[in-house]
Amino acid sequence: MHPLDAWRVGAEPFYQEVGAEVALFEAAYARRLPLLLKGPTGCGKTRFVEYMAWRLGRPLVTVACNDDLSANDLVGRWLLDADGTRWQDGPLTLAARYGAICYLDEIVEARADTAVVIHPLTDTRRMLPVGARNEIVRAHPDFALAVSYNPGADAREMKTSTRQRFCALAFDYPAREAEAAIVARESGIAPERAAQIVGLGIRTRRLQGQGLDEGASTRMLVQAATLVAQGVALGDACRMALLDPLTDDPATRQALEGALDAAL
Amino acid sequence: MHPLDAWRVGAEPFYQEVGAEVALFEAAYARRLPLLLKGPTGCGKTRFVEYMAWRLGRPLVTVACNDDLSANDLVGRWLLDADGTRWQDGPLTLAARYGAICYLDEIVEARADTAVVIHPLTDTRRMLPVGARNEIVRAHPDFALAVSYNPGADAREMKTSTRQRFCALAFDYPAREAEAAIVARESGIAPERAAQIVGLGIRTRRLQGQGLDEGASTRMLVQAATLVAQGVALGDACRMALLDPLTDDPATRQALEGALDAAL
Amino acid sequence: MHPLDAWRVGAEPFYQEVGAEVALFEAAYARRLPLLLKGPTGCGKTRFVEYMAWRLGRPLVTVACNDDLSANDLVGRWLLDADGTRWQDGPLTLAARYGAICYLDEIVEARADTAVVIHPLTDTRRMLPVGARNEIVRAHPDFALAVSYNPGADAREMKTSTRQRFCALAFDYPAREAEAAIVARESGIAPERAAQIVGLGIRTRRLQGQGLDEGASTRMLVQAATLVAQGVALGDACRMALLDPLTDDPATRQALEGALDAAL
Amino acid sequence: MHPLDAWRVGAEPFYQEVGAEVALFEAAYARRLPLLLKGPTGCGKTRFVEYMAWRLGRPLVTVACNDDLSANDLVGRWLLDADGTRWQDGPLTLAARYGAICYLDEIVEARADTAVVIHPLTDTRRMLPVGARNEIVRAHPDFALAVSYNPGADAREMKTSTRQRFCALAFDYPAREAEAAIVARESGIAPERAAQIVGLGIRTRRLQGQGLDEGASTRMLVQAATLVAQGVALGDACRMALLDPLTDDPATRQALEGALDAAL
């Protein structure tokens, strides 16, 4: 079995293009420029990367970054075996060695060394020093790196010396009609009900900074619509999928109920 | 033995429905939407999940989250064996691989990486990358995720990028009569004495924010009633099960004694 | 050998009942309600638990909690053996599996995960998930949990979600005559000298909050009396066992000398 | 295979000399004086070191420093093998033992012990105590040490006792014409378009301290030019490679758009 078989994207993921992002991703990939996807929670960054990996026919190695993710988690480590120690590539090494697209989701959440470990892979050297075994992995010609980042929600900022290594694509929620089409298509409900849910979602986004860190994501709207498709009443579905997850604060909850009344 | 046998809920747990939560949980489970249960300490969230697992005939893998719980504790680790290392699934992997409901109790208490590790399981990918062995676990069709959270007591907040992945059900203490029925049923004492204890419990909840972080939970009322059933005098039982656990502050203790006098 | 043999309480510990605590402990144990013992340093909480374990004929597994005590220290861990890894139950698992009373002394001193790991053992589930080996330990019918806590001296507070799981018994120093009897009995000195030492102890307790965090405990009075029984002059014994341990501050030491003059 | 074979610089790296840095590096290397390269992100420090290693015919062992890099990562560690433990040199030991140039990129990002471990290698002793195996490695005659540091962007400062061990070369962005030549050569676009992109880059650098931590690096200009070479429109390429990576702040983004209008 090829080491990247498990990481292939099986079926074509549904992705609704918003602007020219498909062509720009392809241009960056053609020159193997590292790519930074910026945008709010649940607006489709991860889906877009999956779609591009499928479109380009490359395996996709995704890593959800977090505060405990160290460079070793990305690069690899020695495992103890019956015959002594055995080396196991981490996901970044795997992608670099065999030629996948490596996607580091929410990269600023990772520990400081994670950002630094990707540096030699993101310039003309295209190499990954694997200190623990004194090996230098030269990146496979197909290898490319993509990372995501949510400027509004992430408390930390990317280091300048890391940022400056990337080309960037900025994402936002789709326009009203496009979003309604996505919600209807993914949940299977009627377009007019999808439009109602999207209307509520847009109202919640106006509360950003006034009680909410972020408004409802497209993903949340799809979940509300999915509950409706399952037979839950529209108001109950919106409360369960949008209002209750968005806030614990009574006053903000009140404002969201107002938005619900106005939208449905 | 099936790997999930130990996690089956044996007998039907007693659960008194308060609103439409049973139907809403079933709707969410039908579409495998991840679910967030919000509410105060001891109001029955954990019991509800047990009941639903029993009702749906699914094993329930419960993890009590805490500050030292890392992603590896959830996902699994390599153990050293006579023949080298042997992989052991963590509870989340176990649930995802074989199809249980995984319940992460008090999820915000866990370390940051715990929240992130569940992300790929909570969207359409429904997969769990097991970095330590370069495996991608595709979730079993029966797998679903539920988490709990106490907005009043938990110092930390859920990350927006995690919250927005969940549908939510808000819980509160049952209404007076319903709570008295629960207390009587679980302890075996007479309804009128149960009502007295519930009356005291409701008075303690009015002290929330005035010396108490939270008032007495339903669970505490049941414990007071249980002491009464065991032969302890009503006042002694309430002091032991309600007043002394609730506070160490003399003034607040005084106020609670006043509530005791008024209620019994 | 039975795994709990080492934890049996050999001879009857001397314990002088102060109120109804023996009956209340028995009532709580009869229903296996978890118990919280609150009170100042050295007032007899640990001795009381030992006495109750002896009286109830149950082994007692005591854990002195501290800042480095993790959940794994309580639950157990894998040890490396000639034939690979071997599991070793921690004290909590040992008590739950075979039916001892488990006593967590100064529980708030433990790390956050310690408090959480006991949650599933303290409600109707009475189970302990042992994550490291994917085992669920169902508590032995004889198992019960007791914890202690010193509201005056412990800087940290118990989490509400933990506190609300316990019935509580509040302890204080014994009344003057009872305390003198205890001091005389435990040290073997004459009652009138014991009374003098107790008088000094009571005076030191009045300095609490005025230079002292806590006054002299009953245990300290017993140690002063023991030195007297060993032939040390009364004043020297009180300085060595009470005054010098209680404070390093010259002014407070001066006040304690005044109390010594007044009491002896 | 020679242990340093993997670290040889294969082809001559393109490097455009700005001042007398090549001769000064050669003078320092001739006497094996340790060298500190100071300057902003992406101005060519790493490329310069690669070029010098190639020119001097020495292998180059590069370490990207980070917050989790400990002295042991540099010096080496014991690995468990079928026959017990086996020592593995870290990159610093490897370079010192066999005679490479060791380049510690962004040295202040490393943990405190990293800076100290290089001290005995940077004075007349030229030795590296390898504590873990009680070995003293005497540096190979060809060994030399170079480190880099970005005074503008690095939050931490180098310890005086470390700094004073180094000779220093200060780097800055190339002059306008030189930079345009570099951009044209590396991307393959026409000189006049390269000049436009460099003009925009220079404008962004004037915003340093007024919304930007640093302006666009030469590397970023090359990436913009590369996208143009790949067929992306000039404005889109500059937005993707310069504007969007440089800032998330709307006002600063606005100012950058103004610079874009003025420059293209």
Next chain:
Amino acid sequence: MHPLDAWRVGAEPFYQEVGAEVALFEAAYARRLPLLLKGPTGCGKTRFVEYMAWRLGRPLVTVACNDDLSANDLVGRWLLDADGTRWQDGPLTLAARYGAICYLDEIVEARADTAVVIHPLTDTRRMLPVGARNEIVRAHPDFALAVSYNPGADAREMKTSTRQRFCALAFDYPAREAEAAIVARESGIAPERAAQIVGLGIRTRRLQGQGLDEGASTRMLVQAATLVAQGVALGDACRMALLDPLTDDPATRQALEGALDAAL
């Protein structure tokens, strides 16, 4: 070989009694009461414990506490052996199991768990639960515990719940003549020169709180005298052994020079 052989005190240590501390230590040891030695740096606490261990004919297990000393360092740990793991007693367990005096020097410097681990050894239980192997070590009849503490210099305080378990002996510098005798005896210089050095030492102690944390200890005076005995001029010896070690602050150094002029 007996496990405590290495810990026996070979020859009689020189100790000059200051008050009744020998008899009081003996009384406490006779009843195995735990003992706290309080006093400034270098006033002879450690020497006193060594002397008492020699006098009582007991081995002395000394542990210099520090910030990294954990409970496991005191209690013991599993070592990996050819036949699997092998248990090794820590110094506290060793002393408790076989009957030594265990002396924890500067106990407040240890991590929090160190203080707690000694609790069950310091009351009537006289036991040490060794959690890592589920063993309870009952203390040998000869076992006793002594700890030291410097109230003036230690930034941290002992926890009340630990302090109250100890009898205490307060130490201070010896009186002038006694100190001169000690200095003369330990260094071999003439009494009048020893008196001069002691005079300087007493002057430095008056600067405590006025530039010095503590004045010169008896140990420092002995070191100055030792240099004199080795042929160093009196002034040089005092500068090297007293003034330069005591301060780096020029003004305080100046004041010490004044004290030197006045004393010699």
Next chain:
Amino acid sequence: MHPLDAWRVGAEPFYQEVGAEVALFEAAYARRLPLLLKGPTGCGKTRFVEYMAWRLGRPLVTVACNDDLSANDLVGRWLLDADGTRWQDGPLTLAARYGAICYLDEIVEARADTAVVIHPLTDTRRMLPVGARNEIVRAHPDFALAVSYNPGADAREMKTSTRQRFCALAFDYPAREAEAAIVARESGIAPERAAQIVGLGIRTRRLQGQGLDEGASTRMLVQAATLVAQGVALGDACRMALLDPLTDDPATRQALEGALDAAL
């Protein structure tokens, strides 16, 4: 091979005595008094210790202390071997066991436990308890301890209880003529040019506290002279070896340029 062979000082190190430090070191070593060397960066403390070790014919075990250096790094640890675990002495144990001078460079940079672990080696006990194997190492008669400390640059202070165990020698930069002689001798340049460089060095030291933490060390002056000897122009050499390493601050750099103009 003798375990200390690797640590012998081969050839006589060049050391220019400034005061009576050679005789004072010899007196302290004759009585094995522990020695503290105080003084600024690069003034020759390390070289002095090397010279004294050579002069006294003793091996020198040097440890560059740092924030990650723990007591175990000094004392030793168990390594896993084909036949189980094997003990490896750390550098301090090695020096104590076989009789070297142990030199802890920049001791305050080490973790707190490092300071404490040397205590029993620095008084009349002259022993090192090796807790991990329950061994007490009695120091070899030739063993002595020296430590260094930079009062001006080290942010941390030595603990009083550690300081008071040492005799101290204060170091400073050599006088102008002596320093010029050292610079000329070590670099091979003409005395008058060495004098010019020393003149510049002295001017930089006047900027201490006015932009510089410390002025140029003697070592830096030697490096500037070495570049001159290699053919670099005097001004360029001073910029590269003195000005650029000393500061990143433009204003201070300007002041240093002024000093350069005045001195050359």
